[in-house]
Amino acid sequence: MQPFVGNDPLTEWGTFVARYERWNALLELLAGEGRLEVEQAARALGVSPATIRRDLDELARQQMLTRTRGGAVAHGVSYDLPLRYKTARHAPEKQRIGAAAARLVEPGMIVGLNGGTTTTEAARAIGARGDLRSAGAGPAVTIVTNALNIANELVVRPHVKTVVTGGVARPQSYELIGPLATGVLREVSLDMAIIGVDAIDVEQGASAHHEGEASINHLMAGRARRVVVVADGSKLGRRAFARICALGEIDVLLTDGGADDARVTEFAEAGLRVIQA
Incomplete structure (x- = not known):
């Protein structure tokens, strides 16, 4: 028997996950501080300065930050991180919230879903609902979404009718925004809208980092008889740039137990x- 030559695939996968999580942490630190020094980041993450330099170089190559002598400064997009970088943040909480949101869906409902990591978990949980799958030959639930990744998750589910708005796709969130999106949403009525937000505050209500997304989310909420905001605990009591809707326009806040x-x-x-x- 020949000895194994090369790297263990499990080891390689573990290294990839560790690097990905470290990039997440670096971007979050940078978003909070605006500027980051190599030594500071190395201490915070418990890795060598050489590792941090390689990470910053790679993130700069992806245009996620701007490299400086001895560190990095925040690139504009770092305050609204692409969805792929948000996925690992508070993942267990988002999965529980998504599952709870899916339990609110009843057969025959027309449900709006905007983009985001928590609403993506809700979409996955709706897609996995065994009772909805057995509801009949046709689609048991209709999902109206402006999120390309959510449409991709649900289009293969025979019990889900997937309606996608038009619009211009934002690479940060995979959400479709603009007049083409609003044109579709103005023509539909929803039983329930499950809205993911960047922040929710008692005084300001629900808000998002990007004004285009906030506008679409506001319209989606306005077309629904019931509005459910899904937000993990880190978003409570915080404010983002653009308001989605006032607290009085929200029926349910679904958050995590922590x-x-x-x-x-x-x-x-x-x-x-x-x-x-």
Whole structure:
């Protein structure tokens, strides 16, 4: 028997995941600080300065940041990270929230889903609903979405009718925005809208980093009889650039069980129904 030559595939995969998570952490640090030094990042992440330099060089090549002598400064896009970099952040919480959101869907419903990591988990959970699959020969639920990745997840599900808006695709979120998207949404009625947000605050309501996405999300919420905002605990009590809707326009806030108790109480006292998954 010949000895194994080359790297162990499991080891290679583990190295890839570690690097990917480290990039996530670097981008989050940079988004918070605006500027990052190599030594500072190495201490924060517990790796060597040489590793950080290689990481920063690669992220600069991807136009995720701007390299400086001894570190990096935030590129504009770093404040609105592409979806692929957000996926690993609070993943278990988002999966639980997504599953809880999917349980709110009933056969025959028309449901709006905007883009984002948490709504993607909701879409996956809807696609896996065994009771919906057995609801009949035709589609058991209709999903209206402006997110290309969500449409890709659901289009192969025979129990789901997938309606996609038109529009211009944003590479950060895979969301379609602009007049073509609004034109479709104005013509539909939704039983429920499941809206992912970048931040939610008692005074400002739900908000997003990008004004184009906020506009589409606002319209989607306005077309629904019931609005469910899905947001992990890290987004509670925070504000983003563009407002989606006021708190009074939201029926349910679905967050994770680890969310800060004081924040949860604050939303409940403001009259919002809060469900923790």
